[in-house]
Amino acid sequence: MQLNGLIFTLPKEIKLLIGAFIIVLSIGFFTGLLFVGETSSTNPNGIEEQYLGNEDDENATVMRFKKSDQEMLTLVHNHILSMAIIFFLVGLLVAITNLNNKLKLFLIVEPFVSVMLTFGGLYLLWKGMLWMKYIVMFSGILMTLTYSLSVLIILKQLFQKR
Incomplete structure (x- = not known):
């Protein structure tokens, strides 16, 4: 079965369904990023503080405490499972676009x-591997850029005449 470019041949109803799904999914995805920006700041030290706390910092404006075992396991579990489903579905849609095979595979x-590095990295950071905050930040940025590019390609090709 030829998948490359299959998106162009889908019926209008399926294209509308995919378009609506991608838009709503993206609203949820980017709202999550806004939440990250509000809770842990967008720098490595803010990431560290969010999970390890800042009780020792006398100048802290907001007091944060180290996450408990249950909080960390719940966070890692929920994010890895939900993002695996999100990226599986987006990956299926990318698979039917008309793209260079190497870019498509990437x-x-x-x-x-990135999901494994980001959320595995958060867990390892929480366990004391402080340098993981840089891996978490890099992989989170790469995951967001990859998601954004995938969504733009899908939406562009969904409503483009072949």
Whole structure:
């Protein structure tokens, strides 16, 4: 079965369904990023503080405490499972676009690597590997860029005449 470019041949109803899904999914995805910006700041030290607390910082404006075992396991579990489903569905849609095979393969596989590095990295950071905050930040940025590019390609090709 030829998948490359299959998106152009889908019926109008399926294209509308996919378009609506991608738009609503993206609202949820980017709202999550806004939440990250509000809770842990967008720098490595803010990430560290969010999970390890700041009780020792006398100048802290907001007191944060180290996450408990249950909080960390719940966060890692929920994010890895939900993002695996999100990126599986987006990956299926990328698979039917008309793209260079190497770029397509990167857009399909990279988000799964970033999910493991981001949320596995948060867990390792919480366990005391403080340098993981840089891996978490880099992989989170790469995951967001990959998601954004995938969504733009899908939406563009959904409503483009072949």
